[in-house]
Amino acid sequence: MLGPLTISRDGVxxxxxxxxxxxxxxxYLALAPHPVGRGRLCDLLWDVxxxxxxxxxxxxxxxxxxxDEPGRRRVSTQGDTVALDLxxxxxxxxxxxxxxAQGLGTFDVERLRVLAGLxxxxxxxxxxxxRNPHFNSWLIAQRHRFGSCHAAVLEQLAGSLPAGCDEAIGHLQRWVELAPFDERxxxxxLAGLAGRGEIGAAEQHLAAAARLFQSEDLDFGAVNAAWRAIRDRPPAASPPMPRALVPAGPRLVATPLDAGPVEPNHASLAVMPFVEEISDGTGGxxxxxxxxxxxxxxxxxxxFFVIARGSVFALAEKNxxxxxAGRxxxxxxxATGTVRGPTGGTVRSPTGRLIVSVELIEVRTARIVWAETFERRPDDIFAVLDxxxxxxxSSISAEIETVERNRAMxxxxxxxxxxxxxxxxxxxxxxxxxxxxxxxxxxFDMALRLDPTFARAYAGLSFTHWQNAFQRxxxxxxxxxxxxxxxxHSLLLDDHNPAAHWAMGRALWLRGEQDGSLLELERAVDLSPNFALGHYALSFVHSQSGDPQAAIGSSDHSRHLSPFDPLLxxxxxxxxxxxxRxxxxEEAAEWALKxxxxxxxxxxxxxxxxxCLALAGRLDEARGYAAAMRKTLPHYSSDDFIGTFRFGPDAAALFRQGARRIGLG
Structure with a gap:
C-alpha cells in the first residue's frame, strides 16, 4: 500500500x-484495528x-x-461487521x-534499509x-502519517551510516524532499555535504532552501544558525551535526511568563486545531x-512547553x-483530533451523540503514543465537552511524562x-x-545542579524527603x-506552578499545619484544575481529619483525571x-483492597x-495483609499506624479497635 495498491501470492x-x-x-479493512460495521463501510465508500x-x-x-485460500478464510464476517485476517x-x-511503535532507534542498519525500501x-x-469525502479525508490523513514515518526512517537510517557517505547523503536528500520545511x-x-568538503553544493542548497522558506513566510533563522555552526567548525570535526545540536526554533508557550525562545532540552507540544465534522453545520x-x-x-x-494558539491555528489555515506542522x-x-456530532444522524455519529477522537504523535518517529475516542450523549453539550x-x-500529560521517563532511563x-x-x-x-x-x-539533585531554576525538580526533591519522613x-x-x-525553593522559582504548591501543601501537612496545607493544595488545583495529584493530596488530608465526603469526591476526581497514575x-x-470515618x-475494605x-x-x-478489613469483620483477610506488611516492617503496631497519619480522636479510636482484632494493638 506504500505506493500503488498491489497484492501478490508467492511472488505472482x-x-x-x-x-x-x-x-x-x-x-481500509487491512489497516482497521477492529472489525468494521457494514454501515460504516457504506457511509465511507458510497455516496447515496x-x-x-x-x-x-x-x-x-x-x-x-x-x-481466501483452501481452508483459510481471510475475509471474515460476523454479524454486521467485516474484518480481514492478514x-x-x-x-x-x-x-x-x-x-x-517499537521505536526506530532499536533497529540496525539492515532493518532500516528494508523499511526504507517499502x-x-x-x-x-x-x-x-x-464524491467520497469521508474516504478521501481518511486517505489524506494516512498519507500524512506514512509520509512522516518515511521521513523518520530516512532520518534514523542516515544517522546510522558512516558520515558523509553516498548512501547517507542520498537518504538525507530524500528526507528533504519528503519534508521540505523540516529544519533538521x-x-x-548541510552537515553531510560539508563533511564531504562540498561547501559550494551546501551553500547552493542553503540558498534554494531559504527561497523556499521565504515563499511560505517561514522563519529560516534556525537553518542559517545551523549552517554557521557547521561552517565554523574545524575540518577535523566535520561529521554531520548531531540532532541535539540543531538549533531549536522559537517556541511560543501559552503562558504569560514566556518571552520568546526557550531552552530546547524540555519536551514541547503543539495541539493542532481539531477538525469539526458536524454533518448539518450546526456545530458552532x-x-x-x-x-x-x-x-x-x-x-x-x-x-512542558506548549505552542501558543495563534501559531498552530496559522499553520492549520495553510492546510x-x-x-x-510539528516539524x-x-x-x-x-496532538490532533476530530469532533463529530452531536446533532448529525450519521452511522459514525448516531443521532444525539458527540464523538471526539484524539491522537498524540511523537514527531521525530511519527509514532502514535496515545489514541482514544470519547463518545457521549450530550444532555449538556458544554459540560460534556468540559x-x-x-x-x-490529563492523558496527554501522563503519556508524555511516561515516554520521557522511559527515554531518560x-x-x-x-x-x-x-x-x-x-x-x-x-x-x-x-x-x-x-x-x-x-x-x-x-x-533531582543532578537536575538542579544542571538547572538551578527548575521548579519541578525542587518539587520532586521535596517529595523524596516527604517519603523519607512518612515511611520513617x-x-x-x-x-x-x-x-x-x-x-x-520551588515556590520561589515559580509561584504559578501547581506542583510547587502541591509540594508545599504536603510539607505543611507533615508539620501538622492542616489549614495551611489545605490552602496550598486548593491553590494548586485553582492554578490547574487538571492537576490530578493536587486533587489526590486534598483527598489524603481530608480523609484523616477534614471532611470525609470531600475526601471521597477529590479521590474520585483525581482518578478520573489520571486513571493509571503511579499514585493510584x-x-x-x-x-x-x-x-x-x-x-x-465494608466500603472501606473494598477500596483498601483495590x-x-x-x-x-x-x-x-x-x-x-x-x-479496614478488620473493621469490616473480615479477619482472615485482615491477618493476611498484616502478615504481608510485617515482612517489611516486623514490629509495626497500631501506634505506628496512628503516628503515621493525622487522625482525629474518633478516627484513631476506630483504627485502634480494628488493630486489636488482628493482633496489631
Missing part, C-alpha cells in the same frame, strides 16, 4: 477487478447509491475470491506501523475517489473551542498536516540534561522503596524540614480511610487494608 501478482472502491475497501449494501456484498465476494501476510503499511510512492498512490533535515544535509465552533481549552489547560500544568514548529509531540477536555489533557546517567535527570528521578520515585527513593533524590526511612523532623525547604494506590487508600466499614492490589503499593497501604 493477484488480479483484482477494476473497481477503485474494491481497492479502497481492501486498504441505490443499493450500498448490495455493492458492499459484491466487493466482499470479489475480495474473497482474491484473498496475520501471516506481509503488509508494508503494517510493517512500518509496527516498527514505529516506500515506493504515496500511500495508495492514485486511489482518490470522486536541511541542517543534517465546538472543535475550535475544545482546541483552545486543551491548549490553555495543558499550559497551566506547566509540565498543513499535523506531523508536518515546522520544532516540537517533540503533536469532561472530555479534562480526560484529554535508556541514557547513560552522565549524559543526562536537567530535563532528563528530572524524569529519571520520577522513574525511581514511583517505585516507592527506600533505595529507589534515594536514587530519585540523587537525580529517616529522621522525621529532619526530613520534614527538608521537604518544607525544597517546596519553598494512594487515591484509593485515601477513599478507604474516608469511609472508615463515615462508619462505612489500593493494596496496585503493583507499587508499599507497606503502609497494606496496613490500611489490614485495618
Amino acid at each position: 501478482p493477484v488480479v483484482l477487478p477494476a473497481s477503485r472502491k474494491l481497492r479502497a475497501l481492501l486498504a 447509491p441505490n443499493d450500498p449494501r448490495g455493492e458492499l456484498r459484491w466487493c466482499l465476494s470479489k475480495l474473497r475470491g482474491a484473498l 496475520g501471516d501476510c506481509l503488509v508494508d503499511a503494517l510493517e512500518v506501523t509496527s516498527a514505529a 516506500f515506493t510512492g504515496d500511500f495508495l498512490d492514485g486511489l482518490e475517489l470522486e 533535515a536541511h541542517a543534517a544535509l 465552533g465546538l472543535a475550535d473551542g475544545l482546541t483552545h481549552d486543551i491548549i490553555t489547560r495543558l499550559a497551566k500544568l506547566r509540565d 498543513i498536516a499535523p506531523e508536518d 515546522r514548529l520544532n516540537v517533540d509531540y503533536v 469532561d472530555i477536555c479534562d480526560s484529554i489533557v 535508556l541514557k547513560a546517567p552522565n549524559s543526562l540534561n536537567a530535563w532528563e535527570a528530572y524524569h529519571r528521578g520520577l522513574w525511581h520515585m514511583y517505585r516507592f522503596t527506600q533505595t529507589e527513593n534515594e536514587q530519585a533524590r540523587h537525580f 526511612w529517616g529522621d522525621r523532623d529532619r526530613e520534614s524540614a527538608l521537604a518544607f525547604e525544597s517546596a519553598g 494506590f494512594g487515591m484509593l487508600g485515601a477513599r478507604a480511610m474516608a469511609h472508615v 463515615l462508619g462505612q466499614f 489500593a493494596a492490589a496496585r503493583p507499587n503499593a508499599h507497606a503502609i497501604i497494606l496496613a490500611i487494608a489490614a485495618h
Whole structure:
C-alpha cells in the first residue's frame, strides 16, 4: 500500500477487478484495528447509491475470491461487521506501523534499509475517489502519517551510516524532499555535504532552501544558525551535526511568563486545531473551542512547553498536516483530533451523540503514543465537552511524562540534561522503596545542579524527603524540614506552578499545619484544575481529619483525571480511610483492597487494608495483609499506624479497635 495498491501470492501478482472502491475497501479493512460495521463501510465508500449494501456484498465476494485460500478464510464476517485476517501476510503499511511503535532507534542498519525500501510512492498512490469525502479525508490523513514515518526512517537510517557517505547523503536528500520545511533535515544535509568538503553544493542548497522558506513566510533563522555552526567548525570535526545540536526554533508557550525562545532540552507540544465534522453545520465552533481549552489547560500544568494558539491555528489555515506542522514548529509531540456530532444522524455519529477522537504523535518517529475516542450523549453539550477536555489533557500529560521517563532511563546517567535527570528521578520515585527513593533524590539533585531554576525538580526533591519522613526511612523532623525547604525553593522559582504548591501543601501537612496545607493544595488545583495529584493530596488530608465526603469526591476526581497514575494506590487508600470515618466499614475494605492490589503499593497501604478489613469483620483477610506488611516492617503496631497519619480522636479510636482484632494493638 506504500505506493500503488498491489497484492501478490508467492511472488505472482493477484488480479483484482477494476473497481477503485474494491481497492479502497481492501486498504481500509487491512489497516482497521477492529472489525468494521457494514454501515460504516457504506457511509465511507458510497455516496447515496441505490443499493450500498448490495455493492458492499459484491466487493466482499470479489475480495474473497482474491484473498481466501483452501481452508483459510481471510475475509471474515460476523454479524454486521467485516474484518480481514492478514496475520501471516506481509503488509508494508503494517510493517512500518509496527516498527514505529517499537521505536526506530532499536533497529540496525539492515532493518532500516528494508523499511526504507517499502516506500515506493504515496500511500495508495492514485486511489482518490470522486464524491467520497469521508474516504478521501481518511486517505489524506494516512498519507500524512506514512509520509512522516518515511521521513523518520530516512532520518534514523542516515544517522546510522558512516558520515558523509553516498548512501547517507542520498537518504538525507530524500528526507528533504519528503519534508521540505523540516529544519533538521536541511541542517543534517548541510552537515553531510560539508563533511564531504562540498561547501559550494551546501551553500547552493542553503540558498534554494531559504527561497523556499521565504515563499511560505517561514522563519529560516534556525537553518542559517545551523549552517554557521557547521561552517565554523574545524575540518577535523566535520561529521554531520548531531540532532541535539540543531538549533531549536522559537517556541511560543501559552503562558504569560514566556518571552520568546526557550531552552530546547524540555519536551514541547503543539495541539493542532481539531477538525469539526458536524454533518448539518450546526456545530458552532465546538472543535475550535475544545482546541483552545486543551491548549490553555495543558499550559497551566506547566509540565512542558506548549505552542501558543495563534501559531498552530496559522499553520492549520495553510492546510498543513499535523506531523508536518510539528516539524515546522520544532516540537517533540503533536496532538490532533476530530469532533463529530452531536446533532448529525450519521452511522459514525448516531443521532444525539458527540464523538471526539484524539491522537498524540511523537514527531521525530511519527509514532502514535496515545489514541482514544470519547463518545457521549450530550444532555449538556458544554459540560460534556468540559469532561472530555479534562480526560484529554490529563492523558496527554501522563503519556508524555511516561515516554520521557522511559527515554531518560535508556541514557547513560552522565549524559543526562536537567530535563532528563528530572524524569529519571520520577522513574525511581514511583517505585516507592527506600533505595529507589534515594536514587530519585540523587537525580533531582543532578537536575538542579544542571538547572538551578527548575521548579519541578525542587518539587520532586521535596517529595523524596516527604517519603523519607512518612515511611520513617529517616529522621522525621529532619526530613520534614527538608521537604518544607525544597517546596519553598520551588515556590520561589515559580509561584504559578501547581506542583510547587502541591509540594508545599504536603510539607505543611507533615508539620501538622492542616489549614495551611489545605490552602496550598486548593491553590494548586485553582492554578490547574487538571492537576490530578493536587486533587489526590486534598483527598489524603481530608480523609484523616477534614471532611470525609470531600475526601471521597477529590479521590474520585483525581482518578478520573489520571486513571493509571503511579499514585493510584494512594487515591484509593485515601477513599478507604474516608469511609472508615463515615462508619462505612465494608466500603472501606473494598477500596483498601483495590489500593493494596496496585503493583507499587508499599507497606503502609497494606496496613490500611489490614485495618479496614478488620473493621469490616473480615479477619482472615485482615491477618493476611498484616502478615504481608510485617515482612517489611516486623514490629509495626497500631501506634505506628496512628503516628503515621493525622487522625482525629474518633478516627484513631476506630483504627485502634480494628488493630486489636488482628493482633496489631
